Amino acid sequence: MLTSDALPAGWAQALERGLQAELAGAAAPLQSAPLTPPDVNSRTLSPMFTAGLIERPVSWVALAGFMGTGKSRIGWELSRALAMHFVDTDKLITRVVGKSIPEVFAQEGEGYFRACEQEVVRRVTRLEHAVISLGGGTFIHEENRRILLERGPVVVLWATPETVYQRTRHSERPLLATEDPLSRIRHLMHEREPVYKQGTLHVHSDGRPSEEIVEEIIGRLWAWSDAQQAWAQLPEPQGGDRAAD
Numbered sequence: 001m002l003t004s005d006a007l008p009a010g011w012a013q014a015l016e017r018g019l020q021a022e023l024a025g026a027a028a029p030l031q032s033a034p035l036t037p038p039d040v041n042s043r044t045l046s047p048m049f050t051a052g053l054i055e056r057p058v059s060w061v062a063l064a065g066f067m068g069t070g071k072s073r074i075g076w077e078l079s080r081a082l083a084m085h086f087v088d089t090d091k092l093i094t095r096v097v098g099k100s101i102p103e104v105f106a107q108e109g110e111g112y113f114r115a116c117e118q119e120v121v122r123r124v125t126r127l128e129h130a131v132i133s134l135g136g137g138t139f140i141h142e143e144n145r146r147i148l149l150e151r152g153p154v155v156v157l158w159a160t161p162e163t164v165y166q167r168t169r170h171s172e173r174p175l176l177a178t179e180d181p182l183s184r185i186r187h188l189m190h191e192r193e194p195v196y197k198q199g200t201l202h203v204h205s206d207g208r209p210s211e212e213i214v215e216e217i218i219g220r221l222w223a224w225s226d227a228q229q230a231w232a233q234l235p236e237p238q239g240g241d242r243a244a245d
């Protein structure tokens with residue numbers, strides 16, 4: 001595994017330029033109209049636009065999970081629903097390196113890609129008001145996982161190997177470019193499953209329209225942030241550290 005020290009000089013500056021271009025490319029969050037009109041009775045989407053004040057359950061969230069579970073698509077839709085910035089780490093790497101993901105794997109090697117990913121994670125965890133869609137392997141790397149979970153909730157999307165196969169079979173995922181992609185999916189998913197389980201929230205994406213998934217994520221994020229606040233307001237137990245109880 002290469003570390004980010006292996007990246008060429010100037011990579012950090014190129015990343016910064018690429019990130020700014022990505023953020024400017026998507027409509028600025030506060031100027032973009034939500035795709036779904038606010039519903040006054042729904043906790044999930046309506047509180048955002050009360051008296052012109054946008055309320056969000058979180059100011060930062062990342063989406064993790066296996067290839068084809070919908071991180072890129074759901075992340076984008078979630079960012080529109082919450083009027084937040086959107087960064088897809090694969091898209092950002094593609095922009096900074098100037099090559100597609102399969103080209104990066106083929107020409108620079110997977111180690112180089114993982115080093116780029118690590119640098120991108122370090123940077124995007126410093127963003128505010130952002131939805132981050134990770135690549136399927138990003139959360140697997142221990143250091144990435146630590147930084148991400150320290151920053152905010154990581155929502156893991158799940159799907160069966162069959163669904164993943166159907167969703168990825170016409171696209172280029174270098175890790176699935178084998179004679180028997182379904183077996184490869186099954187094997188890799190099994191291997192990675194215990195790590196994905198370390199995410200904050202877990203949402204199934206099989207056979208569900210993206211709007212429904214986005215709505216569930218928003219509802220679960222509200223519940224999560226309410227619980228975080230309730231926990232923070234608990235009085236410190238006498239004579240001890242709460243975490244040690």
Ligand SMILES: Nc1ncnc2c1ncn2[C@@H]1O[C@H](COP(=O)(O)OP(=O)(O)O)[C@@H](O)[C@H]1O
Pocket residue numbers: 065066067068069070071072073074167168205207208209210213
């Ligand atoms: N809930 C869904 N239902 C049907 N198709 C979906 C759903 N979520 C994503 N897709 C489609 O599956 C493919 C892979 O989704 P993508 O967002 O690229 O996944 P990931 O980023 O996790 O690899 C895309 O063509 C996308 O439009």
Ligand SMILES: O=C(O)C1=C[C@@H](OP(=O)(O)O)[C@@H](O)[C@H](O)C1
Pocket residue numbers: 065066067068071072090101134135136137138173174175
């Ligand atoms: O699972 C992985 O290791 C990868 C997943 C891909 O992203 P998606 O999960 O968005 O397809 C992309 O980062 C790269 O091909 C490696």
Ligand SMILES: [Mg+2]
Pocket residue numbers: 071072073090133134135
């Ligand atoms: Mg993706």
